[in-house]
Amino acid sequence: MSRTDPHKKKPRAPQKTLLIVCEGYTEYAFVTYLKGAYTTRSSGHIHIQNAYGGDPVSIVRVAEKMLASRDFNRCLLVFDSDRMGTTTKPKNIHCDSVKHIIPDPCIENLFLRVLNSKFIPRTTDLCKKEFDKKHLGSHKKTEPATYTILFPKILLEKRRGSITELDQLISIIKNCGW
Numbered sequence: 001m002s003r004t005d006p007h008k009k010k011p012r013a014p015q016k017t018l019l020i021v022c023e024g025y026t027e028y029a030f031v032t033y034l035k036g037a038y039t040t041r042s043s044g045h046i047h048i049q050n051a052y053g054g055d056p057v058s059i060v061r062v063a064e065k066m067l068a069s070r071d072f073n074r075c076l077l078v079f080d081s082d083r084m085g086t087t088t089k090p091k092n093i094h095c096d097s098v099k100h101i102i103p104d105p106c107i108e109n110l111f112l113r114v115l116n117s118k119f120i121p122r123t124t125d126l127c128k129k130e131f132d133k134k135h136l137g138s139h140k141k142t143e144p145a146t147y148t149i150l151f152p153k154i155l156l157e158k159r160r161g162s163i164t165e166l167d168q169l170i171s172i173i174k175n176c177g178w
Contacts, residue, residue, distance in 0.1 A: 016044035016176040019072040021063045023079035024053045025142040027107050031078060033147035034173050037156075044176030047072070055083040063098070073097065074177040078169070080106040082124040099178060103165050111135070114151060114159045114166060 022028040028050040035046050047070075051062040059079050067075060077100040084102070103110040106124045108131040113120060115135060121127050132141070139146040160167045172178055 017072045017074070018044060018046045018172070018176045019063065019066055019070075019075045020046060020048045020173075021051055021059055021066065021075065021077050022048060023051055023059055023107075025050065027078050027080075029142050029144045030107065030111075030147050031169070031173070033144040033151070034156075034170060036144065037148075037153050038170055038174045039176070043174065046173065046176060051079075074099075076101065076172055078102075078107075080124065082106055099172070101165050101169055101172075108132075110163065110165055111150070113163050114155065116159070 020031055022031055028048060031048050035048060039046060047066075049062060049066055051059040056077075056079050059077055063075055063077060066072075075098045077098070079100070079102060081102045081104045105122065106127050108124075108127040109120060111131050112127060112135075117130070117134070119130065121130055135150060136146070139149065156166065156170065160170060
């Protein structure tokens with residue numbers, strides 16, 4: 001006689017969890033779109049938190065607060081390099097469980113590179129103006145549906161190999177960690 005019950009369910013492995021803290025509304029909307037496009041139910045749980053603007057230190061504070069209140073395996077910080085100062089990683093977790101992706105100088109520069117624009121400015125203000133003027137039209141930059149129209153998955157996969165930040169972001173979201 002068998003000692004194990006064939007009808008008894010085996011215990012499930014714990015699901016991977018990832019916290020993504022974004023600098024502002026634009027980053028939040030884009031990462032939300034990427035999450036919808038690249039994740040499946042089995043890949044793990046991804047929670048995206050908007051830090052509502054500010055410098056990298058305030059984004060780290062939001063991450064620390066979220067990590068103290070919930071249990072996440074990994075944490076990803078997404079912010080622009082235009083207000084970069086002395087950025088510290090959260091103190092209450094191990095350094096290898098926190099990563100950051102910093103588009104230089106801003107997320108709009110990353111968008112322009114994905115869209116293969118002919119003119120890509122090097123300053124934040126000019127990048128934002130260029131992207132808003134040429135590519136947004138009547139769409140809202142803070143709506144994830146906008147990025148579905150602007151960046152179809154086929155385009156993202158095509159440009160992914162040549163843009164490091166985009167490749168890192170997609171692979172982290174796809175794998176729910178690194």
